[in-house]
Amino acid sequence: MELRVLFCVKKFYSLFNQAALILIFVQTLIMAYKSLESCVKDLDKTGQLIRIKEEVDPYLEMSSIQLRAYKKGAPAILFEKIKGCEFKALSNLFGDVNRSRFLFRDTMEMVQNIALLKKDPMLALKKPLKYLSTPKHLYNALPKKVSKRRAGFVETTIDKLPQITCWKKDGGPFITLPIVYTEDVEQPGWMKSNMGMYRIQLGGNDYQQNEEIGLHYQIHRGIGVHQSKANAKGQPLKVSIFVGGPPSLSFSAVMPLPEGLPEFAFAGMLGGKRIRYFIEDGYTVCADADFVITGEVMPHDVKPEGPFGDHLGYYSLKHDFPVMKVHKVYHKKDAIWPFTVVGRPPQEDTSFGAMIHELAGETVKLELPGVKAVHAVDASGVHPLLFAIGSERYTPYIKKRQPAEILTQANHILGFGQMSLAKFLFIAAEEDDKNLNIDDEQAFLQHILERVNWERDLHFYTKTSIDTLDYSGEGLNTGSKVVIAAAGESIRTLVQGFDPETPLPKGITNVKFVAPGILAVSCTAFESYDQAQIEMVDWANSLKEYLGKKVNSIPLILMCDDADFVSETYNNFLWTTFTRANPSHDIYGIDSFTKYKHWACKGSLMIDTRIKPHHAPPLLLDDEVEKRVDALFDRHPELAKL
Numbered sequence: 001m002e003l004r005v006l007f008c009v010k011k012f013y014s015l016f017n018q019a020a021l022i023l024i025f026v027q028t029l030i031m032a033y034k035s036l037e038s039c040v041k042d043l044d045k046t047g048q049l050i051r052i053k054e055e056v057d058p059y060l061e062m063s064s065i066q067l068r069a070y071k072k073g074a075p076a077i078l079f080e081k082i083k084g085c086e087f088k089a090l091s092n093l094f095g096d097v098n099r100s101r102f103l104f105r106d107t108m109e110m111v112q113n114i115a116l117l118k119k120d121p122m123l124a125l126k127k128p129l130k131y132l133s134t135p136k137h138l139y140n141a142l143p144k145k146v147s148k149r150r151a152g153f154v155e156t157t158i159d160k161l162p163q164i165t166c167w168k169k170d171g172g173p174f175i176t177l178p179i180v181y182t183e184d185v186e187q188p189g190w191m192k193s194n195m196g197m198y199r200i201q202l203g204g205n206d207y208q209q210n211e212e213i214g215l216h217y218q219i220h221r222g223i224g225v226h227q228s229k230a231n232a233k234g235q236p237l238k239v240s241i242f243v244g245g246p247p248s249l250s251f252s253a254v255m256p257l258p259e260g261l262p263e264f265a266f267a268g269m270l271g272g273k274r275i276r277y278f279i280e281d282g283y284t285v286c287a288d289a290d291f292v293i294t295g296e297v298m299p300h301d302v303k304p305e306g307p308f309g310d311h312l313g314y315y316s317l318k319h320d321f322p323v324m325k326v327h328k329v330y331h332k333k334d335a336i337w338p339f340t341v342v343g344r345p346p347q348e349d350t351s352f353g354a355m356i357h358e359l360a361g362e363t364v365k366l367e368l369p370g371v372k373a374v375h376a377v378d379a380s381g382v383h384p385l386l387f388a389i390g391s392e393r394y395t396p397y398i399k400k401r402q403p404a405e406i407l408t409q410a411n412h413i414l415g416f417g418q419m420s421l422a423k424f425l426f427i428a429a430e431e432d433d434k435n436l437n438i439d440d441e442q443a444f445l446q447h448i449l450e451r452v453n454w455e456r457d458l459h460f461y462t463k464t465s466i467d468t469l470d471y472s473g474e475g476l477n478t479g480s481k482v483v484i485a486a487a488g489e490s491i492r493t494l495v496q497g498f499d500p501e502t503p504l505p506k507g508i509t510n511v512k513f514v515a516p517g518i519l520a521v522s523c524t525a526f527e528s529y530d531q532a533q534i535e536m537v538d539w540a541n542s543l544k545e546y547l548g549k550k551v552n553s554i555p556l557i558l559m560c561d562d563a564d565f566v567s568e569t570y571n572n573f574l575w576t577t578f579t580r581a582n583p584s585h586d587i588y589g590i591d592s593f594t595k596y597k598h599w600a601c602k603g604s605l606m607i608d609t610r611i612k613p614h615h616a617p618p619l620l621l622d623d624e625v626e627k628r629v630d631a632l633f634d635r636h637p638e639l640a641k642l
Helices: 002-013 018-025 036-045 061-071 097-103 108-119 134-139 222-232 247-254 263-271 348-367 405-413 417-421 441-451 529-553 563-568 570-579 623-635
Strands: 049-052 076-079 088-091 153-156 179-182 194-196 212-215 237-243 276-280 283-286 291-305 319-332 336-338 373-376 385-390 424-429 458-465 478-486 508-515 518-523 556-560 587-589 592-595 598-601 605-608
Touching (some): 036 049, 061 623, 097 348, 179 247, 194 247, 194 263, 212 291, 222 237, 222 291, 247 263, 283 291, 283 319, 405 424, 405 478, 424 441, 458 598, 508 529, 518 529, 529 587, 587 598
Parallel strands (some): 088 336, 518 556, 556 605
Antiparallel strands (some): 291 319, 373 385, 508 518
């Protein structure tokens, strides 16, 4: 079996000859965590852990502590006494990129090297010393089958697990760092398996306690392919949910891996140790996890799941999602329950994303020819807004440059994995500024706004799919997209102040500059799209008069509920604008027109960022819980220092 697997690995990478494969069996001395407990001990020993020994409440209190810990740049937090629960819990494990680098300090370079070797196998010959250990690390990609006895599991029930509720309108307690494992019913086994991080609702709503749990997954996820195949055969989909274990398990579940590379295998490479597993009642059980829940999802069996405070900074509302019939629940002796809290970014998943970019940044370039960099803007909730740098390589002889090849690259980006969920994609050409930094969000957007031609450079995709968690569209998973492309010389100088030529237009109460060329405008509250069509046309005309000669120097106008809030920080601008706007419905412009089905405008682009009735409510903290957490931080010696 293992020789067959080795052949598959060899074929996938096309990198190693027969002699090199023998080196796979030579192990290297690296830091490899056998369990989450060994990781916690390492963090404790190196001063990267805070222990909270007094009892904490899993209802809102633990999540509040984590939110505050992340904001203050705290170490990882170990909760040693949870109200109503015998287990310990760990948060903020990945709350700092440097801590994640520490966890994977002996394997990060290897993972990056494998990506580079896939691009250019000759590197192994050019720099043999650098890439010599790669075959050794690939050996760790082979999961190791063990006996249940060696795993050391005992059985429990769902209600005995930490019942952590993060936000007061959540539908119940959730697992926020689950590793959901499924296999292809047509090709069972780990080679065609999928591991993903899909939230799990442990109780509440209509779930039968200890017998049912909610399984929420979004579009474009591997588990959906597996369930579709199972449904087609009229079979239940067997699901194993792992919680805890070596940190590499969690990271592998969220990594954008190349097609054909199972997360189970990648976890072994990243963790520097083969992942152990056994088969019990037909379920694959990760022997290295702290907790495991097994069960079945029956074809078309759904129940209301949610609400849940999610990473866009709003609740995802109650919707029908698959329900999992619980088979068995396992835990290890002294098991530790890892969790995180998602909410308006930045949160711990922000650091997740930064680490993923370090590990997988090169693979994006491999998959997207001509694309130099892609940046999912975290402050906007990740999926709503993408920045990209492409290249205009094929027509250097044309003096008057405009977007051409980067439009092809934009299409490629919007068709690639989770990037396909983006609503707004701003793409620039690297030829205009070789030093353009895509991570400097304000500078990048300014670069775009200096060059964009609103009569040419807007490209819409209507009635398409967007993020399941984004309620700015017409329905669940349904909305629109727009590509804003810029290439060529600067065509305007952006301003950040002016003396208006006329009084504020009717229905407008305040104007504030967010940044050069970006104006936030407070206006009357949104009522309906029919009313908005009338209002926005009127405001476009009156703002044209109000701005006068400055209209071309202010290319972006945000119609909003509160200009003071939007302009207070750049993150406020990114969050309100791109989480609350559906491009097809909420983009307007001064002197707008449609020609040959191409919508454009001659003056400023206007985005209606007001809260709409169909939007989900924003996440708010509970005052009483915050008072208790204040007191805890004051009396805890290490927390008080933060």
